[in-house]
Amino acid sequence: MTDTSGDGRELGRRPTLVIVDDSDEVRSIVRAVLESSGLFEVVGEGADGAEAIAHAYRLQPDLLLLDTSMPTMDGLEALPAILTLSPQTRVVIYTGFEERGLADRAREYGAADFIEKSIPIRDLPDRLWRVVGGTEPAPSSPPSRSALRVVGDADQHAPHVAAEQQVLDEHLERFREVFEQAAIGMATLTLNGSVVRANNALAAMMDCDAVELVGVDYGVLMRGHGDLLDDGLASVVELGRDLVSFEHPLPVGSDPGTVRVTLAPVRDSKAQPLYVFAQVEDISAQRRAEDELRRSEERFRLLVTAVRDYAIFMLDPSGHVMSWNAGARRIKQYTARDIIGQHFRVFYPPEDQAALHPEHNLEVALREGSYAEEGWRVRRDGTRFWASVVITAVHDATGRHIGFTKVTRDQTEQQQATEQRAHLLAVTAHELRSPAAAIDGAASLLAEGWDRLDDARRTRLLGAISASAHRLHRLATDLSTAARLQSDTLALEREDVSLARLLSSAVERAQAADPSVDVDVAADDVTFSGDPARLGQAIDNLLDNAVRHGRTPVAVSGTATDGRVRISVHDAGGGVTDELARRLFERFAAGSDGGTGLGLYLVREIARRHGGEASYEDPATFVIDLPS
Structure with missing residues (x-):
């Protein structure tokens, strides 16, 4: 038959379709459901955006079902090239991200539809049919028994499903509250670094609305430091690291600030990364304070005797203490009489002294002009504190080296806060993984073998889902309450x-x-x-x-x-x-x-x-x- 339908598809021919998703399980289930529906001919599969482009060019399919977060190249990156090489192909974004901005951006790029993976899988064939067939109803072709085992005989168990879905929906809503109300910047990235969700704190740093960040490669916001993001994502996705941090300048303003970015992967039950969570903290004030201290020797002289937040003192060329201020006495617990004339190595832990680390610091400061680091230091009573240290070589008007200035700040509380945030990210990811895996396993057993399970086994599996959902609900409640306490909004x-x-x-x-x-x-x-x-x-x-x-x-x-x-x-x-x-x-x-x-x-x-x-x-x- 040569007549065609209104959309250019030949009548009597099933629409051809390509499935692209980095999850083998997702591709297998979607293919089984679509082929069992009798509505489509699946002609190819791919695992990333590059394979999607190749299939679009070679197969020229009627439909291409495209995931967003994938290694090598994500869906949004690949979408323009797909439509260029195969203009008649209708691309449908099929994603786990439920974000209005992401859907709008996908349609701007030319996507024919945006489908969330949270929809019932058995509704997918009819949704795709409407994309290629307009408003015409799909031909009657009920799924085979094997497909029913995939989608499950859920209608008779609707009360259980509805109750569990309500609990999970509440968990998601509480997570969104924590995400949106956080005082620090937060974003969800694809495995290639594209932003799929951003909170208001991050948008304020970037001087835009949160929706404007959706679909943007975070690397372009880093003012020429995108290689740091690439290295960080590679460490998370390819090397399996759970936390990666780096710093970069903000992209706005003539004198941009600096932010510290911490990346943490969100993994599936098989420990494979699905996407990456980014925490972005503005550290501009700290960096500018340190830069100001290094730039202004005159300000140093004026403040040296009165400042209490910083230990500021002079060393002779060999490292012996020559002067002492109030901040040094408060932080290090020595009086001027006790410490002047002693070598500054006494402030370092024994292992650093044995490694000649103090002497090394002076060598670098003399060679480079200054030396900065963070590390453990020792008070007079033997207790340790986390210090931010700047050592600057001092020369007289003739260029002769006359000693060093040393500025130390007690950063113990800030270090503990950083460690606590990293701990919370890591532990929360761990706490989410166990109940999520339990729900996934129990749901799979119920979906694939309902008819083979006796009532007692079904009850135990449903109980496991309920218990895991309850655990997720409690975790989300605790995180939300902690965030409100932190921001004093409880x-x-x-x-x-x-x-x-x-x-x-x-x-x-x-x-x-x-x-x-x-x-x-x-x-x-x-x-x-x-x-x-x-x-x-x-x-x-x-x-x-x-x-x-x-x-x-x-x-x-x-x-x-x-x-x-x-x-x-x-x-x-x-x-x-x-x-x-x-x-x-x-x-x-x-x-x-x-x-x-x-x-x-x-x-x-x-x-x-x-x-x-x-x-x-x-x-x-x-x-x-x-x-x-």
Whole structure:
């Protein structure tokens, strides 16, 4: 038949289609569903943008289903070349990113449609048919039994699916809140560095709207330092590193600032990177302060005796201390009488002294004019602190070398904050991976073998999905609350709270997540003023801590006496060491053996926002004390 339809496709011929996605599993499932529908002829597959271009040129397909985040070349990069080499091909972006800006950018580049991978897979053939067939309904061609095993007989189990989807949707919404409200810049990048999502803090640094960053290669924002991004992505994608950091100047302003970028991959259940999360922190103030100190010897002379935030002093050409300021005394704990005349190597740890690191620093400063580094230094009492150090060679008017100026700043808190952020990124990625893998595995077993599973096995698998989704929901809640505490935007919504109902609800949630949990609950029948959602979150964290790190049975009690409400959670375990007990409620203190280290910190902060306090009592008892 030679007649053609309105879109140029020959009548009686199935549209040809190419699938491009870096996931073998995704390509296999999509191909099975599309071929089983009887609507399309799949003529090729590819794993990245370069293969998509080659297939478009060689096969000239009617449709090309194109992923966004892929190695070598991502989908948005390849899209213009595909349409140039095969103008009649209709390209449909098929992506896991749900971002309005990304969809708009894809259509600007010529995409015929933008489909999110979150849609039911069985709806995909009809959605693609509308792309090539206009508004005509798809011919009736039900999927084969093998395809049904892929998409699942989900209708009869819709209540379970809907409930789990609601939990996952809430988790996604809370993650978006954390992302958008963060005070530092954040972006999600494809494996090749294209921005698919950016928050307002990053847009403010770049002097634009967040939507304008979508689809932009982050490397073009780095003012000629794009090779740093390429090296960082290669370390993450090819070498498997979990964290990579680098710095670059901002692309705006005649005197641009500097930002530090930290890259962390988000991986699938097989540890393969899906995309890259970027944290962008403006460090301009720190860099400009150090540059100003190096530039201005006169300002140094004026401030040297009064400045308390910096240790500023002079060394003779061989490294002996010649002068001492108030900041040096505060930071290093030596008086001028104690230290003047001693060699400055006493400020370095023994291992650095043995390696002649102090002498090396002076050699470099003399040769290069100055030397800067960050590292551990030692106070007079033997304690260590993280120092930012600048050593500058000083010459007189004739050019004769007369000594060195040394500027030291205590950066311990900043270093700890950086380590905590890196720790949170790494631990959160780990905490997300386990429940995500559990959901993926259980869902696959249900989808592929529902008819072969007995009711008990199905119930266990659905329970595993529910428990993992509950864990994701709690993680997102804790991250959102921590972000609000950090930005001081956490507000309480007070109302009358039934103590008995508050505790029984928390126990019900714990047992819904894990029916095997053995919890006894006893509470006085009293009512007090508080935020039930935040208090419930605190009790959930204490129960989770008892189940994960203690031993059952767990007992929860609530009593009211003398105008106070006391809530305690006790487990049968041996408790914690005295050293850990002193810092249990500090942020990240309890995260070394699993978890983010935020749970107990949030318990304490929620209690304090209510005018109360959280504490630990030996053995293995956590207490929240509140005013009633």
